[in-house]
Amino acid sequence: ASMGMYLCCKAIHEQTDVRVLMTGEISDELFGYKYTDFAPSPEAFQEEAVKRIREIYMYDVLRADRCISVNSMEARVPFGDIDFVRYVMAVDPALKVNRYGKGKYLLRHAFENAPEGDYLPRSILFREKAAFSDAVGHSMVDYLKEYAETLYSDEEYEARRSRYSFAQPFTKESLLYRELFEKYYPGQSAMVKDFWMPNKSWEGCDVNDPSARVLSNYAASGI
Known part of the structure:
Protein backbone atom coordinates (compact mmCIF):
# COMPACT_ATOMS: atom_id res chain seq x y z
CA ALA A 1 0.00 0.00 0.00
CA SER A 2 2.85 2.39 0.77
CA MET A 3 4.27 2.16 -2.74
CA GLY A 4 0.92 2.74 -4.41
CA MET A 5 0.12 5.66 -2.14
CA TYR A 6 3.56 7.21 -2.56
CA LEU A 7 3.41 7.01 -6.35
CA CYS A 8 -0.12 8.41 -6.38
CA CYS A 9 0.91 11.36 -4.20
CA LYS A 10 4.02 11.94 -6.30
CA ALA A 11 1.92 12.11 -9.46
CA ILE A 12 -0.55 14.54 -7.86
CA HIS A 13 2.30 16.79 -6.73
CA GLU A 14 4.04 16.77 -10.10
CA GLN A 15 1.01 16.99 -12.37
CA THR A 16 -1.47 19.21 -10.49
CA ASP A 17 -1.55 22.23 -8.22
CA VAL A 18 -3.42 20.31 -5.49
CA ARG A 19 -1.70 20.62 -2.13
CA VAL A 20 -4.33 19.34 0.33
CA LEU A 21 -5.73 15.82 0.08
CA MET A 22 -8.72 14.16 1.70
CA THR A 23 -7.81 10.65 2.78
CA GLY A 24 -9.91 7.78 4.08
CA GLU A 25 -7.65 6.43 6.81
CA ILE A 26 -9.36 5.16 9.98
CA SER A 27 -12.58 4.07 8.25
CA ASP A 28 -11.34 0.46 8.29
CA GLU A 29 -10.54 0.63 11.98
CA LEU A 30 -13.97 2.07 12.80
CA PHE A 31 -16.22 0.14 10.44
CA GLY A 32 -14.27 -3.01 9.70
CA TYR A 33 -11.70 -4.55 7.40
CA LYS A 34 -12.26 -7.52 5.14
CA TYR A 35 -10.78 -9.74 7.84
CA THR A 36 -13.13 -8.46 10.54
CA ASP A 37 -15.92 -10.26 8.69
CA PHE A 38 -14.46 -13.27 10.52
CA ALA A 39 -14.84 -11.75 13.99
CA PRO A 40 -16.35 -14.50 16.17
CA SER A 41 -18.61 -12.05 18.01
CA PRO A 42 -19.55 -8.35 18.12
CA GLU A 43 -17.45 -8.04 21.27
CA ALA A 44 -14.41 -9.42 19.45
CA PHE A 45 -15.06 -6.97 16.60
CA GLN A 46 -15.10 -4.09 19.09
CA GLU A 47 -11.92 -5.23 20.84
CA GLU A 48 -10.16 -5.43 17.48
CA ALA A 49 -11.36 -1.94 16.54
CA VAL A 50 -10.01 -0.51 19.80
CA PHE A 79 -12.70 9.80 9.76
CA GLY A 80 -10.13 10.80 12.37
CA ASP A 81 -12.28 13.57 13.80
CA ILE A 82 -12.29 12.88 17.54
CA ASP A 83 -16.02 13.43 18.00
CA PHE A 84 -16.77 11.17 15.03
CA VAL A 85 -14.47 8.43 16.35
CA ARG A 86 -16.12 8.58 19.77
CA TYR A 87 -19.57 8.46 18.20
CA VAL A 88 -18.84 5.44 16.00
CA MET A 89 -17.06 3.56 18.79
CA ALA A 90 -20.15 4.07 20.95
CA VAL A 91 -22.38 2.38 18.35
CA ASP A 92 -23.44 -1.15 19.28
CA PRO A 93 -20.81 -3.38 17.59
CA ALA A 94 -23.58 -5.83 16.68
CA LEU A 95 -24.67 -3.21 14.15
CA LYS A 96 -21.16 -2.88 12.71
CA VAL A 97 -20.30 -6.52 12.10
CA ASN A 98 -20.88 -7.59 8.51
CA ARG A 99 -24.27 -9.25 8.68
CA TYR A 100 -25.45 -7.43 5.57
CA GLY A 101 -23.34 -9.19 2.94
CA LYS A 102 -21.48 -5.94 2.38
CA GLY A 103 -18.63 -4.60 4.49
CA LYS A 104 -18.90 -1.16 6.10
CA TYR A 105 -22.65 -1.25 5.54
CA LEU A 106 -23.45 1.42 8.13
CA LEU A 107 -21.03 3.84 6.51
CA ARG A 108 -22.36 3.10 3.04
CA HIS A 109 -25.97 3.40 4.22
CA ALA A 110 -25.27 6.85 5.67
CA PHE A 111 -24.62 8.10 2.12
CA GLU A 112 -27.75 6.70 0.48
CA ASN A 113 -31.44 7.58 0.45
CA ALA A 114 -30.99 11.19 1.50
CA PRO A 115 -33.99 13.45 0.73
CA GLU A 116 -32.04 15.04 -2.09
CA GLY A 117 -30.87 11.65 -3.40
CA ASP A 118 -27.79 9.50 -2.90
CA TYR A 119 -24.62 11.45 -2.16
CA LEU A 120 -22.60 9.12 -4.38
CA PRO A 121 -23.40 6.99 -7.44
CA ARG A 122 -24.48 3.55 -6.23
CA SER A 123 -21.84 1.95 -8.44
CA ILE A 124 -19.24 3.64 -6.21
CA LEU A 125 -21.13 3.51 -2.94
CA PHE A 126 -21.61 -0.26 -3.01
CA ARG A 127 -18.61 -1.46 -4.97
CA GLU A 128 -16.36 -4.07 -3.38
CA LYS A 129 -13.60 -2.90 -1.10
CA ALA A 130 -10.15 -3.46 -2.56
CA ALA A 131 -6.87 -3.45 -0.68
CA PHE A 132 -4.82 -0.40 -1.69
CA SER A 133 -1.91 -2.44 -3.02
CA ASP A 134 -4.30 -4.52 -5.13
CA ALA A 135 -6.59 -1.70 -6.23
CA VAL A 136 -3.76 -0.39 -8.40
CA GLY A 137 -3.62 -3.82 -10.05
CA HIS A 138 -2.75 -7.26 -8.75
CA SER A 139 0.28 -7.37 -11.03
CA MET A 140 2.30 -4.98 -8.84
CA VAL A 141 2.24 -7.30 -5.84
CA ASP A 142 2.75 -10.37 -8.01
CA TYR A 143 5.83 -8.84 -9.63
CA LEU A 144 7.29 -7.92 -6.24
CA LYS A 145 6.81 -11.45 -4.96
CA GLU A 146 8.40 -12.88 -8.10
CA TYR A 147 11.32 -10.45 -7.82
CA ALA A 148 11.94 -11.43 -4.20
CA GLU A 149 12.03 -15.09 -5.24
CA THR A 150 14.88 -14.32 -7.64
CA LEU A 151 16.95 -12.61 -4.94
CA TYR A 152 17.22 -15.41 -2.40
CA SER A 153 17.60 -19.14 -2.57
CA ASP A 154 15.79 -21.01 0.19
CA GLU A 155 19.08 -21.39 2.06
CA GLU A 156 19.94 -17.69 1.72
CA TYR A 157 16.47 -16.74 2.86
CA GLU A 158 16.72 -18.79 6.04
CA ALA A 159 20.22 -17.52 6.81
CA ARG A 160 19.47 -13.84 6.20
CA ARG A 161 16.14 -13.70 7.98
CA SER A 162 17.67 -15.34 11.05
CA ARG A 163 19.79 -12.20 11.54
CA TYR A 164 16.72 -10.44 12.87
CA SER A 165 15.45 -11.31 16.32
CA PHE A 166 12.74 -8.64 16.26
CA ALA A 167 9.90 -8.89 13.71
CA GLN A 168 11.69 -11.64 11.84
CA PRO A 169 10.79 -11.71 8.12
CA PHE A 170 8.51 -14.63 7.28
CA THR A 171 8.54 -14.59 3.47
CA LYS A 172 11.13 -13.68 0.87
CA GLU A 173 9.08 -10.61 0.04
CA SER A 174 9.11 -9.44 3.67
CA LEU A 175 12.87 -10.07 3.83
CA LEU A 176 13.34 -7.83 0.79
CA TYR A 177 11.44 -5.00 2.49
CA ARG A 178 13.30 -5.50 5.78
CA GLU A 179 16.70 -5.33 4.12
CA LEU A 180 15.72 -2.16 2.28
CA PHE A 181 14.51 -0.67 5.57
CA GLU A 182 17.71 -1.59 7.40
CA LYS A 183 19.79 -0.09 4.57
CA TYR A 184 18.27 3.35 5.07
CA TYR A 185 17.16 3.18 8.73
CA PRO A 186 19.55 0.78 10.45
CA GLY A 187 18.49 -0.38 13.88
CA GLN A 188 15.18 1.49 13.86
CA SER A 189 12.78 -1.41 13.30
CA ALA A 190 11.52 -1.42 16.90
CA MET A 191 9.73 1.89 16.29
CA VAL A 192 6.90 -0.27 14.93
CA LYS A 193 5.41 -2.76 17.38
CA ASP A 194 4.95 -5.68 15.02
CA PHE A 195 3.88 -6.71 11.54
CA TRP A 196 0.43 -5.48 10.59
CA MET A 197 -1.52 -8.72 10.16
CA PRO A 198 -5.12 -9.89 10.48
CA ASN A 199 -6.11 -11.37 13.83
CA LYS A 200 -4.61 -14.81 13.29
CA SER A 201 -6.48 -16.26 16.27
CA TRP A 202 -9.75 -15.97 14.33
CA GLU A 203 -10.91 -18.78 12.08
CA GLY A 204 -10.27 -17.81 8.47
CA CYS A 205 -7.52 -15.31 9.36
CA ASP A 206 -4.53 -17.56 10.01
CA VAL A 207 -2.72 -16.35 6.90
CA ASN A 208 0.87 -15.51 6.08
CA ASP A 209 0.27 -12.27 4.20
CA PRO A 210 -1.13 -8.93 5.40
CA SER A 211 -3.03 -8.42 2.15
CA ALA A 212 -6.78 -9.03 2.20
CA ARG A 213 -6.45 -10.77 -1.15
CA VAL A 214 -5.44 -14.00 0.60
CA LEU A 215 -8.69 -14.13 2.59
CA SER A 216 -11.50 -16.38 1.43
CA ASN A 217 -13.99 -13.48 1.37
CA TYR A 218 -11.92 -11.24 -0.91
CA ALA A 219 -13.74 -12.47 -4.02
CA ALA A 220 -13.12 -10.27 -7.06
CA SER A 221 -12.07 -7.16 -5.14
CA GLY A 222 -9.35 -5.20 -6.84
CA ILE A 223 -9.20 -7.29 -10.01
Whole structure:
Protein backbone atom coordinates (compact mmCIF):
# COMPACT_ATOMS: atom_id res chain seq x y z
CA ALA A 1 0.00 0.00 0.00
CA SER A 2 2.85 2.39 0.77
CA MET A 3 4.27 2.16 -2.74
CA GLY A 4 0.92 2.74 -4.41
CA MET A 5 0.12 5.66 -2.14
CA TYR A 6 3.56 7.21 -2.56
CA LEU A 7 3.41 7.01 -6.35
CA CYS A 8 -0.12 8.41 -6.38
CA CYS A 9 0.91 11.36 -4.20
CA LYS A 10 4.02 11.94 -6.30
CA ALA A 11 1.92 12.11 -9.46
CA ILE A 12 -0.55 14.54 -7.86
CA HIS A 13 2.30 16.79 -6.73
CA GLU A 14 4.04 16.77 -10.10
CA GLN A 15 1.01 16.99 -12.37
CA THR A 16 -1.47 19.21 -10.49
CA ASP A 17 -1.55 22.23 -8.22
CA VAL A 18 -3.42 20.31 -5.49
CA ARG A 19 -1.70 20.62 -2.13
CA VAL A 20 -4.33 19.34 0.33
CA LEU A 21 -5.73 15.82 0.08
CA MET A 22 -8.72 14.16 1.70
CA THR A 23 -7.81 10.65 2.78
CA GLY A 24 -9.91 7.78 4.08
CA GLU A 25 -7.65 6.43 6.81
CA ILE A 26 -9.36 5.16 9.98
CA SER A 27 -12.58 4.07 8.25
CA ASP A 28 -11.34 0.46 8.29
CA GLU A 29 -10.54 0.63 11.98
CA LEU A 30 -13.97 2.07 12.80
CA PHE A 31 -16.22 0.14 10.44
CA GLY A 32 -14.27 -3.01 9.70
CA TYR A 33 -11.70 -4.55 7.40
CA LYS A 34 -12.26 -7.52 5.14
CA TYR A 35 -10.78 -9.74 7.84
CA THR A 36 -13.13 -8.46 10.54
CA ASP A 37 -15.92 -10.26 8.69
CA PHE A 38 -14.46 -13.27 10.52
CA ALA A 39 -14.84 -11.75 13.99
CA PRO A 40 -16.35 -14.50 16.17
CA SER A 41 -18.61 -12.05 18.01
CA PRO A 42 -19.55 -8.35 18.12
CA GLU A 43 -17.45 -8.04 21.27
CA ALA A 44 -14.41 -9.42 19.45
CA PHE A 45 -15.06 -6.97 16.60
CA GLN A 46 -15.10 -4.09 19.09
CA GLU A 47 -11.92 -5.23 20.84
CA GLU A 48 -10.16 -5.43 17.48
CA ALA A 49 -11.36 -1.94 16.54
CA VAL A 50 -10.01 -0.51 19.80
CA LYS A 51 -6.66 -2.23 19.25
CA ARG A 52 -6.35 -0.99 15.68
CA ILE A 53 -7.20 2.59 16.59
CA ARG A 54 -4.69 2.63 19.44
CA GLU A 55 -1.96 1.34 17.12
CA ILE A 56 -2.87 3.31 14.00
CA TYR A 57 -0.08 5.85 14.47
CA MET A 58 2.36 3.04 13.63
CA TYR A 59 0.57 1.83 10.51
CA ASP A 60 -1.97 3.43 8.15
CA VAL A 61 -1.78 6.98 9.50
CA LEU A 62 2.03 6.85 9.54
CA ARG A 63 2.03 5.63 5.94
CA ALA A 64 -0.34 8.37 4.81
CA ASP A 65 1.57 11.08 6.65
CA ARG A 66 4.91 10.08 5.14
CA CYS A 67 3.64 9.50 1.60
CA ILE A 68 1.76 12.79 1.50
CA SER A 69 4.23 14.99 3.39
CA VAL A 70 7.29 13.87 1.44
CA ASN A 71 5.51 15.15 -1.66
CA SER A 72 4.95 18.59 -0.08
CA MET A 73 1.22 18.15 0.51
CA GLU A 74 -1.06 18.04 3.53
CA ALA A 75 -3.65 15.46 4.54
CA ARG A 76 -7.13 15.93 5.95
CA VAL A 77 -8.51 12.83 7.67
CA PRO A 78 -12.27 13.27 8.24
CA PHE A 79 -12.70 9.80 9.76
CA GLY A 80 -10.13 10.80 12.37
CA ASP A 81 -12.28 13.57 13.80
CA ILE A 82 -12.29 12.88 17.54
CA ASP A 83 -16.02 13.43 18.00
CA PHE A 84 -16.77 11.17 15.03
CA VAL A 85 -14.47 8.43 16.35
CA ARG A 86 -16.12 8.58 19.77
CA TYR A 87 -19.57 8.46 18.20
CA VAL A 88 -18.84 5.44 16.00
CA MET A 89 -17.06 3.56 18.79
CA ALA A 90 -20.15 4.07 20.95
CA VAL A 91 -22.38 2.38 18.35
CA ASP A 92 -23.44 -1.15 19.28
CA PRO A 93 -20.81 -3.38 17.59
CA ALA A 94 -23.58 -5.83 16.68
CA LEU A 95 -24.67 -3.21 14.15
CA LYS A 96 -21.16 -2.88 12.71
CA VAL A 97 -20.30 -6.52 12.10
CA ASN A 98 -20.88 -7.59 8.51
CA ARG A 99 -24.27 -9.25 8.68
CA TYR A 100 -25.45 -7.43 5.57
CA GLY A 101 -23.34 -9.19 2.94
CA LYS A 102 -21.48 -5.94 2.38
CA GLY A 103 -18.63 -4.60 4.49
CA LYS A 104 -18.90 -1.16 6.10
CA TYR A 105 -22.65 -1.25 5.54
CA LEU A 106 -23.45 1.42 8.13
CA LEU A 107 -21.03 3.84 6.51
CA ARG A 108 -22.36 3.10 3.04
CA HIS A 109 -25.97 3.40 4.22
CA ALA A 110 -25.27 6.85 5.67
CA PHE A 111 -24.62 8.10 2.12
CA GLU A 112 -27.75 6.70 0.48
CA ASN A 113 -31.44 7.58 0.45
CA ALA A 114 -30.99 11.19 1.50
CA PRO A 115 -33.99 13.45 0.73
CA GLU A 116 -32.04 15.04 -2.09
CA GLY A 117 -30.87 11.65 -3.40
CA ASP A 118 -27.79 9.50 -2.90
CA TYR A 119 -24.62 11.45 -2.16
CA LEU A 120 -22.60 9.12 -4.38
CA PRO A 121 -23.40 6.99 -7.44
CA ARG A 122 -24.48 3.55 -6.23
CA SER A 123 -21.84 1.95 -8.44
CA ILE A 124 -19.24 3.64 -6.21
CA LEU A 125 -21.13 3.51 -2.94
CA PHE A 126 -21.61 -0.26 -3.01
CA ARG A 127 -18.61 -1.46 -4.97
CA GLU A 128 -16.36 -4.07 -3.38
CA LYS A 129 -13.60 -2.90 -1.10
CA ALA A 130 -10.15 -3.46 -2.56
CA ALA A 131 -6.87 -3.45 -0.68
CA PHE A 132 -4.82 -0.40 -1.69
CA SER A 133 -1.91 -2.44 -3.02
CA ASP A 134 -4.30 -4.52 -5.13
CA ALA A 135 -6.59 -1.70 -6.23
CA VAL A 136 -3.76 -0.39 -8.40
CA GLY A 137 -3.62 -3.82 -10.05
CA HIS A 138 -2.75 -7.26 -8.75
CA SER A 139 0.28 -7.37 -11.03
CA MET A 140 2.30 -4.98 -8.84
CA VAL A 141 2.24 -7.30 -5.84
CA ASP A 142 2.75 -10.37 -8.01
CA TYR A 143 5.83 -8.84 -9.63
CA LEU A 144 7.29 -7.92 -6.24
CA LYS A 145 6.81 -11.45 -4.96
CA GLU A 146 8.40 -12.88 -8.10
CA TYR A 147 11.32 -10.45 -7.82
CA ALA A 148 11.94 -11.43 -4.20
CA GLU A 149 12.03 -15.09 -5.24
CA THR A 150 14.88 -14.32 -7.64
CA LEU A 151 16.95 -12.61 -4.94
CA TYR A 152 17.22 -15.41 -2.40
CA SER A 153 17.60 -19.14 -2.57
CA ASP A 154 15.79 -21.01 0.19
CA GLU A 155 19.08 -21.39 2.06
CA GLU A 156 19.94 -17.69 1.72
CA TYR A 157 16.47 -16.74 2.86
CA GLU A 158 16.72 -18.79 6.04
CA ALA A 159 20.22 -17.52 6.81
CA ARG A 160 19.47 -13.84 6.20
CA ARG A 161 16.14 -13.70 7.98
CA SER A 162 17.67 -15.34 11.05
CA ARG A 163 19.79 -12.20 11.54
CA TYR A 164 16.72 -10.44 12.87
CA SER A 165 15.45 -11.31 16.32
CA PHE A 166 12.74 -8.64 16.26
CA ALA A 167 9.90 -8.89 13.71
CA GLN A 168 11.69 -11.64 11.84
CA PRO A 169 10.79 -11.71 8.12
CA PHE A 170 8.51 -14.63 7.28
CA THR A 171 8.54 -14.59 3.47
CA LYS A 172 11.13 -13.68 0.87
CA GLU A 173 9.08 -10.61 0.04
CA SER A 174 9.11 -9.44 3.67
CA LEU A 175 12.87 -10.07 3.83
CA LEU A 176 13.34 -7.83 0.79
CA TYR A 177 11.44 -5.00 2.49
CA ARG A 178 13.30 -5.50 5.78
CA GLU A 179 16.70 -5.33 4.12
CA LEU A 180 15.72 -2.16 2.28
CA PHE A 181 14.51 -0.67 5.57
CA GLU A 182 17.71 -1.59 7.40
CA LYS A 183 19.79 -0.09 4.57
CA TYR A 184 18.27 3.35 5.07
CA TYR A 185 17.16 3.18 8.73
CA PRO A 186 19.55 0.78 10.45
CA GLY A 187 18.49 -0.38 13.88
CA GLN A 188 15.18 1.49 13.86
CA SER A 189 12.78 -1.41 13.30
CA ALA A 190 11.52 -1.42 16.90
CA MET A 191 9.73 1.89 16.29
CA VAL A 192 6.90 -0.27 14.93
CA LYS A 193 5.41 -2.76 17.38
CA ASP A 194 4.95 -5.68 15.02
CA PHE A 195 3.88 -6.71 11.54
CA TRP A 196 0.43 -5.48 10.59
CA MET A 197 -1.52 -8.72 10.16
CA PRO A 198 -5.12 -9.89 10.48
CA ASN A 199 -6.11 -11.37 13.83
CA LYS A 200 -4.61 -14.81 13.29
CA SER A 201 -6.48 -16.26 16.27
CA TRP A 202 -9.75 -15.97 14.33
CA GLU A 203 -10.91 -18.78 12.08
CA GLY A 204 -10.27 -17.81 8.47
CA CYS A 205 -7.52 -15.31 9.36
CA ASP A 206 -4.53 -17.56 10.01
CA VAL A 207 -2.72 -16.35 6.90
CA ASN A 208 0.87 -15.51 6.08
CA ASP A 209 0.27 -12.27 4.20
CA PRO A 210 -1.13 -8.93 5.40
CA SER A 211 -3.03 -8.42 2.15
CA ALA A 212 -6.78 -9.03 2.20
CA ARG A 213 -6.45 -10.77 -1.15
CA VAL A 214 -5.44 -14.00 0.60
CA LEU A 215 -8.69 -14.13 2.59
CA SER A 216 -11.50 -16.38 1.43
CA ASN A 217 -13.99 -13.48 1.37
CA TYR A 218 -11.92 -11.24 -0.91
CA ALA A 219 -13.74 -12.47 -4.02
CA ALA A 220 -13.12 -10.27 -7.06
CA SER A 221 -12.07 -7.16 -5.14
CA GLY A 222 -9.35 -5.20 -6.84
CA ILE A 223 -9.20 -7.29 -10.01
